[in-house]
Amino acid sequence: MARVAHSDEAKRAPQSPPQLFRFVEELQGDLPWGSVLDAGTGTGSIRWVSSLPTARWTAVTGAEGHAVQVSDAVAAVRRRQDRIVLGNWADPALLAGECYDTVLADYLLGAIEGFAPYFQPRLFARLRPLVGHRLYVVGLEPYVSHEPNSPAARIIWEIGRFRDACLLLAGERPYREYPVQWVIDHLYASGFRVVAARRFAIRYKARFVNSQIDMCAPRLATLSDRTLADALSARGEALRNRALDLIDREGGIRHGFDHVVAAEPIGT
Numbered sequence: 242m243a244r245v246a247h248s249d250e251a252k253r254a255p256q257s258p259p260q261l262f263r264f265v266e267e268l269q270g271d272l273p274w275g276s277v278l279d280a281g282t283g284t285g286s287i288r289w290v291s292s293l294p295t296a297r298w299t300a301v302t303g304a305e306g307h308a309v310q311v312s313d314a315v316a317a318v319r320r321r322q323d324r325i326v327l328g329n330w331a332d333p334a335l336l337a338g339e340c341y342d343t344v345l346a347d348y349l350l351g352a353i354e355g356f357a358p359y360f361q362p363r364l365f366a367r368l369r370p371l372v373g374h375r376l377y378v379v380g381l382e383p384y385v386s387h388e389p390n391s392p393a394a395r396i397i398w399e400i401g402r403f404r405d406a407c408l409l410l411a412g413e414r415p416y417r418e419y420p421v422q423w424v425i426d427h428l429y430a431s432g433f434r435v436v437a438a439r440r441f442a443i444r445y446k447a448r449f450v451n452s453q454i455d456m457c458a459p460r461l462a463t464l465s466d467r468t469l470a471d472a473l474s475a476r477g478e479a480l481r482n483r484a485l486d487l488i489d490r491e492g493g494i495r496h497g498f499d500h501v502v503a504a505e506p507i508g509t
């Protein structure tokens with residue numbers, strides 16, 4: 242199967258709303274940030290990390306295009322000691338022997354499917370030696386796998402399934418999100434204790450709807466079956482219109498949750 246196309250990785254990537262990072266700051270309290278690892282970097286997380294009083298930071302991405310975007314986003318504030326690293330967590334050599342006071346895994350788990358499928362259950366154990374004091378995991382509760390039980394749930398579910406169908410037809414791997422309980426269970430199984438966990442309700446806006454439908458167009462352009470591509474394209478526009486109407490009427494689509502989990506390595 243083809244690798245995911247990384248050129249528009251940023252469009253696929255969810256970005257933490259400010260209240261999630263505020264919660265992380267609250268949990269951190271007076272603890273110094275020290276050295277920070279942004280283990281699944283992107284423009285949202287690196288802008289936040291680079292705004293903190295850190296000793297140094299390292300930002301890891303699996304996608305070259307993402308590395309360029311991150312580099313551009315922090316060009317004005319990046320110090321000599323700050324690094325952007327292109328690599329894969331499935332590679333044991335990546336940052337081997339390094340340790341960071343604070344590690345952030347911001348929407349990393351859901352994206353693993355595109356870079357190292359089946360590696361998800363090993364991710365936290367892989368990060369464990371890199372975590373000196375705190376690991377913060379930010380993620381999205383799965384929304385394409387549950388039967389929808391409200392109009393808001395249905396439209397988000399339909400958009401998610403439509404997007405993933407287009408990615409699969411184009412030979413790519415959609416993201417795969419995991420519930421907070423899975424995260425907690427795997428943190429404990431990987432040598433961490435969980436010190437806090439909270440879910441945050443999501444209100445989807447037009448930006449989400451447009452980005453999800455728009456990212457399908459280049460995928461559909463690759464299909465040799467043009468009848469199928471045209472039908473899917475029309476389906477995408479119908480979904481867009483329904484979703485944007487709902488957003489106009491209700492000021493957003495309230496559905497689902499993000500989560501933040503804070504954990505510390507056992508034995509420190």
Ligand SMILES: C[S@@+](CC[C@H](N)C(=O)[O-])C[C@H]1O[C@@H](n2cnc3c(N)ncnc32)[C@H](O)[C@@H]1O
Binds near residue numbers: 280354
């Ligand atoms: C959804 S994005 C993260 C969003 C980002 N924190 C932001 O604020 O925009 C996922 C990130 O994790 C990286 N990633 C996913 N799987 C990876 C792997 N196996 N090894 C290294 N990086 C990976 C992707 O390349 C990307 O940089």
